[in-house]
Amino acid sequence: MPQPTNATNEQRLHLAGAALLFGMAVLLAGLAYVQVVTSLEHEAEQKNQSRRTVRLPAVRGAILDVQGRPLAHDRPSYVIHTYLSELRHHFRKAWRDAPHDTRTEAGVRHRVIGDFIAQLQLDQPFILTERQLQKHFIEQLALPIPVMRDLSQTNVAWFMENAWRVPGMDVEAQPHRHYPSESVAHLVGRLRRPQSIPDEDHPYNYRLPDFTGAMGLERTFDETLRGSAGTKSLLVNNLGYRQREKIVVAPTPGNIVVLTLDLEIQEAAYKALEETGRKGAAAVVMNVQTGDIIALASLPVFDPNLFIPGIPSKLWNEYREARPSPLLFRATQERYPPGSIFKIISGLAALEAGSNPTNFVYNPGYAEVGRRRIDDTAPPGHYDFHEGFKHSSNTYFITRAIETGVESIITLGNQFFLREKTGLLARQEAKPQFPTLAEVQDRSNWQDGDTANLAIGQGPIAVTPLQMTVMTAAVANGGKVFSPRVVDRIMPVDPSRTHEAQQFPPAKVRGTLKVKSENLAHLQRAMLADVADDDGTGKRARIEGFAVCGKTGTAEVRNREGRHKITWFASYGPFEKPKYAVVVMVERGASGGLSCAPAAKKIYEALIARDNPNRIAGNR
């Protein structure tokens, strides 16, 4: 064999070998590029196709009354979830067995789930419709589908025992907003499904049902009650079925809002209003020393529970169209003429203007102002301040108002902030109406007749029951006009974070009445007599051992619906050491003394019972 050729062959072999190894090096370089250089891109692609993020709403914080009783809270609601991934074989099998001409995918799946539910023999209906199922398949395949909600305890127990019979089903507790008492519906408010998600721009694949406050404190404190949502990450397979899940960020539960309100008194007030037999009414109870609201009741009420998970449109329309409207918070949201309870102010204004309380005014049964006669329900006779107040004599107060001038009423009314909201509620407070000094001094517009009307709480004046409570409380406590408060504090749920609790300051004193104390004492004594004396108009509010002071009122209203009366009872007690102000307003009542005073009495009784638990039995 010639040597040179062999040498060439040796060379060729080495070249070939080098080519092969070079090829392997190329592979290695390619792998390095894919697995190291561009690895993150591929990882992102993989996440994108196999991960689904789910927004987990936090448990909403509770709203509690002053005693810690829940007014609104999330309680567990038991839901049967079906994991579709685990039913796939059954779907496939049923699909094969189904008659080919009539079968639809949704129909077959629905029947499979329905059959399994039937095997569980629960005594609740299977509510899922084919359309809902199909929607879930298209939009949220990776999530389990709820097939039965609000399971009763019996059914939960039954399910636990029998769940092994059926594949892919599980019972889960979901937070469900609950409002134990309808009586606080207006104050606590209600929830609704959010139209847009305000809180984050995180691109979630799925969102679990979430609610936001639509009214009342639920709305005002929505942010703090809602907490912050968490994130769950699902791993899905190539068909989109769930394989595994992991909580990436746990939701932080919302804070608890504690009120100054006492549910016991609230319910008593609500019941007292109901027992008036009238359809529209309101009652406010306030601590006259602290300005804390103890009850804020309004009739008629709505049921906030019906808004979860969503109110049927028929029911919503009923609520909207019903008269009197159940959605209106009569304690703060509607303005009424105060009628005779305004004599508290016009009377005090007359005394302040120097009118002698012991001087008499003759009442012929009516008051004559210009050419107009105003009826007086008080029997004819001579009246001084005390008697005029007790009998609610229009003639007395009209005469005194015209004598001393309307300006004194306006000046005093301003000290009660009658033209401004109390600031208790963010969106549920109506702005009251009260003439300004400039208006009454414009003699071309303001006549004696107007002064006469204003003196008895008619004419250009409209107030809310809450405002009258603040007024009555100021009379009771010696002149402190409060900005009332109803929220005491905000607390985290987590007991280890109580230091983060936010305590609201005590109710602010908005202003102090610039009145002589003996005049105030005159007024207080007159209010006591109105209840305590047998001929007082407020005698039906009298309670043995608890000196209630009050003033009744009945205002005429003429509007499109015809003529009717707004009846009032503004009161506080006990006389010696005032503690509570109670104002009751009843629409279309008979009179303040007949419709409102008895309701106020029931509220005082509840307050007394609360403060002296031992006396309950003896008192009723």
Added chain:
Amino acid sequence: MKFIKQLIPWHRLDRMLLLCLAGLMAFGVLFVYSATYNNETYTGAHWLRMPHYKQIIFYGLGIGAAFVLCLRDYQQTARWANVFYWLSLIMLAAVLIPGIGSVRFGARRWFDLGVTQFQPSELAKVAVVLALAQFLSRPLKELKEPKVLLKALALAGVPFVLIFLEPDLGSALTLLPPALVMLYVAGAPRSFLRKLVGGCVIFVSLVLAYVFFMPKDWQPIQFPDYQKRRLMVYFNVDYASQYAGVGASQAEIRQARALQRQDSYNVVQAMISVGSGGLTGKGWKQGIQNAHGYLPRGVAHNDFIFSVIAEESGFAGSTLVILLYGGIIVAGIRTASQCRDRLGRLIAIGVVTLLFSHVFVNIGMNIRMVPVTGLPLPLLSSGGSSVVCSLMALGLLQNVRLYQRTI
């Protein structure tokens, strides 16, 4: 004991080759298991049907076959090369006859043996390497004669055409590198080789041009559509331009795009698997792509086993795999260069080139360097024919090492 000692010259075994083989087989069992342990097809199946057990059995069979091949000197074995070659030609022809060959995925490539399937093209590749080595080991002078060279070409060409007809373009093409390298190493004239390589390049370009640019109605031979689509996926050609004409409606374009997504699905998912493995991988059995069905279950444990390995063991693992194959190639080149006779040398280089072309094409298609073809990754992919035939080929390599006349 003495008997066993005398069977083969144990002390001359190529330890590097064996070590790399052992490493690859370990990888194979581990990752075939990982690729199939949660595959519904095998839940509750008899353990003999489980792919990883089958893999172990085939490793055993392959090692047995390789051992048998090592019992006699390769000079003697090579005398049977022609018999072996013709036998595989007959099988290649037989598998094309309906009723004998069975059809899977639209191609007639298998004999159904009941318990398992046998793919004759795998055997044919080894037979061609052996026959070509035997043929080319004739005196150098004769290799200058065009007649001899053409004969050598025919030796590789006939099985190429038969495999091509199955159709299995990928397998057929893997015959080209060993044939070329063996001709080159054997000492074929430079001018001839130049023409041959040039011819191949022209042929391939013509095929591509034909597939892509010739209007469908004018094509005298219709390529199987999937071949064309695979090439289109590889070259990232927009389906809409090929399948929906100029005035195509939106619906047609959407349909074409959907088809494109469907066709490129495997490659895209394989890329994601390999790439998301990163440096160290997600851990054995922790791969998401395979476990959750993104990598089609039908191919995860055979043609796309490398995706599973790369996702679960990362760049570290794939480097190790490359090194193990590289080790075998180095062992083969060393054997070839130490071997004094041309037969042994050609067998050695032919075997490693065959191995190389499989590895290159298979791993290459996982990272989109090479168009997708149904080609197994030797020793790692689950599949009896491939494993046994690869081990037989490596047995031939070992044989050369055992019996070569060194300097």
